[in-house]
Structures are given as structure tokens and as C-alpha cells.
Amino acid sequence: MQWLKPYFLITFCLAAAFLAGCVKTNMKDEKSTTVAQSSTPDPLSIHKGAIAIDMHADTVQRVLDEDVNLQDQLSDGHFDAVRAKAGGLDAQFFSIWVEPQLFGGGGERAVKRADDQVAAIRALAEKHPETWALATSAAGVRRAVQDGKIAALMGLEGGYAIDERLDNVQRYYDLGVRYMSPAWSISTSWAGSSGDEAGATRGLNEFGRNVVREMNRLGMMVDVSHVSDKTFWDIVNTSTKPVIATHSACRAIADVPRNLTDDMIRALAKTGGVVNVIFYPEHLEPGWSQLKKKVDVEIAPMVQEASANEPGSAVRKKLARDRVRAREFARRLPPVYVSRIVDHIDHIVKLVGVDHVGIGSDFDGVQSTTTDLATVADLPNLTKELLQRGYSASDVEKILGGNMLRVMDAQQGE
Numbered sequence: 001m002q003w004l005k006p007y008f009l010i011t012f013c014l015a016a017a018f019l020a021g022c023v024k025t026n027m028k029d030e031k032s033t034t035v036a037q038s039s040t041p042d043p044l045s046i047h048k049g050a051i052a053i054d055m056h057a058d059t060v061q062r063v064l065d066e067d068v069n070l071q072d073q074l075s076d077g078h079f080d081a082v083r084a085k086a087g088g089l090d091a092q093f094f095s096i097w098v099e100p101q102l103f104g105g106g107g108e109r110a111v112k113r114a115d116d117q118v119a120a121i122r123a124l125a126e127k128h129p130e131t132w133a134l135a136t137s138a139a140g141v142r143r144a145v146q147d148g149k150i151a152a153l154m155g156l157e158g159g160y161a162i163d164e165r166l167d168n169v170q171r172y173y174d175l176g177v178r179y180m181s182p183a184w185s186i187s188t189s190w191a192g193s194s195g196d197e198a199g200a201t202r203g204l205n206e207f208g209r210n211v212v213r214e215m216n217r218l219g220m221m222v223d224v225s226h227v228s229d230k231t232f233w234d235i236v237n238t239s240t241k242p243v244i245a246t247h248s249a250c251r252a253i254a255d256v257p258r259n260l261t262d263d264m265i266r267a268l269a270k271t272g273g274v275v276n277v278i279f280y281p282e283h284l285e286p287g288w289s290q291l292k293k294k295v296d297v298e299i300a301p302m303v304q305e306a307s308a309n310e311p312g313s314a315v316r317k318k319l320a321r322d323r324v325r326a327r328e329f330a331r332r333l334p335p336v337y338v339s340r341i342v343d344h345i346d347h348i349v350k351l352v353g354v355d356h357v358g359i360g361s362d363f364d365g366v367q368s369t370t371t372d373l374a375t376v377a378d379l380p381n382l383t384k385e386l387l388q389r390g391y392s393a394s395d396v397e398k399i400l401g402g403n404m405l406r407v408m409d410a411q412q413g414e
């Protein structure tokens with residue numbers, strides 16, 4: 001009889017599912033017994049249980065300039081949705097970066113370049129809501145985590161795009177931007193950079209201080225990465241809200257102007273803020289910066305040749321130069337490991353405690369990474385190293401993102 005067949009089939013399936021369930025339950029019991037008996041915590045489950053927030057990646061430029069699809073697992077670069085999921089990343093602050101030499105240190109082109117990047121990030125969540133959720137607050141990050149999505153957030157790198165207009169700070173806030181660093185490697189008229197001569201003597205002028213006050217009013221975090229020492233102190237003395245460094249490290253270990261001195265780290269912690277440690281060897285490894293400068297001289301003809309042979313736009317030529325530099329750095333410079341990142345985290349913890357440190361990879365913004373944290377997919381290796389050094393699971397949660405959630409909660413505007 002026809003109807004008997006499906007009936008038996010359903011019964012069989014139900015019985016099989018029941019048995020499989022029993023076996024599964026037993027296996028789970030066994031696993032939890034093993035975990036309970038073992039004294040070492042399981043790094044991967046601690047990593048997955050934490051909310052991991054990377055404060056800085058330059059990936060959106062790849063979306064615009066190289067037309068990459070972040071839904072695919074890309075064969076180059078450091079970041080995409082597939083590798084972010086594999087690495088247990090929950091939230092990514094995308095850097096809205098305007099290269100002043102290519103797009104101007106202000107003016108229409110700089111504003112457009114920033115706006116295009118903002119639009120590209122907003123489009124991620126609109127086109128792929130199953131993967132991404134646009135977030136502008138700690139609550140938004142937590143919601144995305146609950147929904148199993150990656151939170152996409154935005155920060156403005158260098159104040160070029162506000163075009164020396166205070167009302168543009170609110171405009172970017174309204175578009176969803178939640179942090180800004182006043183200068184990248186080239187000083188603005190109102191804020192000194194650590195990357196040029198002007199920055200040696202330039203801090204914030206009155207307009208710059210008003211920008212910081214406006215950011216405080218709105219609830220946009222002030223980022224000190226890239227600014228000059230003088231600008232750092234002016235920011236810390238002006239801001240009434242916690243100040244952050246989105247991708248910096250410690251000058252006491254790697255003596256480069258981009259890094260923070262111990263006094264700066266103490267002052268930043270006093271505001272309630274967080275130093276998010278960068279993953280870039282130049283800012284991590286003592287002496288690496290000097291070696292890199294030597295290599296840059298050696299490979300200059302090769303880099304120029306690649307640039308000349310690239311028929312495309314100025315942006316394409318820069319990409320061609322960066323590709324050669326990345327290849328040659330890998331060949332000619334000593335490898336640096338995730339343990340060095342943790343040395344910087346350790347140093348900050350010893351200075352100001354575990355509540356003032358986080359992570360800011362600078363993925364897709366650098367031509368070299370550490371060997372065992374080479375892309376976002378390797379993020380669990382950081383947790384493993386932290387646990388090996390004796391950090392507790394709750395310390396790891398704070399470092400991976402908990403501290404930044406606290407700072408984001410404290411930024412809420414008026």
C-alpha cells in the first residue's frame with residue numbers, strides 16, 4: 001500500500017534521529033567531563049565566546065580600488081567575510097582613509113573619497129544583511145553578535161575629509177562614523193602628525209580643540225593614532241570623554257614616532273580610554289623600522305618600475321608599488337610573531353592594567369604582517385598566546401573587545 005512507505009520512512013527517520021541525538025548527548029557529556037577535568041582552558045571556545053572587535057582595517061579601499069567582493073574568500077590581502085568568520089571576529093571598524101597626496105588634504109576630492117568609502121560600507125550591510133550589520137554603538141555590536149552577523153563600523157582616519165568645517169563632523173557622525181584621528185601621516189592646518197616635520201611643533205589650534213569638543217558632544221571617539229606628541233597632549237587635555245588609539249603600540253619596545261610613550265599610555269588610560277595594539281611589524285619589533293628603510297632604498301628601482309609599468313590611474317600605480325613592497329619585505333625582512341604583539345599588550349597591562357588595551361590590526365593598510373597572525377583568520381592565535389602567558393578568560397574578553405565596548409558605551413552623545 002502506497003501510504004505505508006512514507007509512514008515507515010518517517011518512523012525510521014525519527015528513530016534514527018533519536019538514536020543520533022542520544023549518541024550526540026553522550027559525546028557532549030564526555031566532552032564537558034574532559035574540559036572540567038583539564039586545568040588548561042580551551043583557547044578556541046574562549047576565543048569564540050568573546051566579542052572580538054578590530055578597531056582598524058583599510059579593507060574598504062580594496063572594495064573601491066580593486067573591486068574585491070568581501071563575501072568571497074580572497075586569495076590575497078588580509079580580510080574578507082569568510083576569513084573574518086573563521087577567525088571569530090565579531091566587529092570590524094573600517095578605516096575611512098583619505099590619502100592626502102592622492103586625494104588632497106581637504107577640498108571636494110577628499111570629501112568625495114571619504115563619502116565613497118562610507119557608501120561602500122553601508123552597501124555591505126544593505127546587499128548582504130545575512131553577513132553584515134551596520135553598527136554605530138556597543139549595543140549595535142552586541143545585537144549583531146546575537147544575530148550571528150559581523151558588525152561593520154566606521155572610523156575616519158585623518159581629519160582631511162572634514163575640510164576644516166566643524167559642521168562636517170556632525171555630517172560624518174550622522175553617516176555612522178564613530179571615531180576620527182585628526183591627522184594621518186601629513187599634518188592638517190589644525191593638528192600635527194607624527195609623520196612629518198610640521199608635526200614636530202604642531203599640536204591642536206583653536207579650531208582643532210573645537211573639533212575635539214564637537215566630537216565629545218556628538219559621541220564620536222577621538223583617535224590619537226598617527227598624531228604628533230604635541231597633538232596627543234592637546235587632545236588628552238581637551239577631551240572630556242575617553243580617548244583611544246585605534247592602531248598604535250609602545251615606544252618603550254619599538255622606538256618609532258607612531259608609537260606611544262609610557263607617559264602617554266598612562267595619560268590615555270586616565271581618560272578611561274584604550275590603546276588598541278597594531279599588528280604591523282614596523283611598530284612592534286625593535287629595529288625593524290630601520291631595516292625596512294634600508295630595504296626601501298634597495299628596492300626603490302624595482303618599485304618605480306612596477307609603478308611605471310602599471311598603465312592605470314594613480315591609485316592603481318600605488319597598488320602596484322605596494323604589491324612589490326609586500327613581496328620584497330617578506331623576502332628581505334626578519335619574520336615577526338604574534339608573541340611580539342602580546343609583548344606590547346603585556347607592557348600596557350603592566351603600566352595601566354588590563355582595562356586599557358585592545359586590538360587594531362591595520363589589516364590591508366600595511367605591506368607586512370606577523371607570520372602567525374597574517375590575516376584575520378589567524379586571530380585565535382592571539383588568544384592562544386594570551387592564555388599561554390597566563391591571562392584569564394575574562395582578561396582575554398576585555399582585550400579582544402570588552403574594553404572597547406565599555407569606551408563606546410561611555411561616548412554616548414548629549
Ligand SMILES: [Zn+2]
Binds near residue numbers: 225362
Ligand atoms: Zn593608519
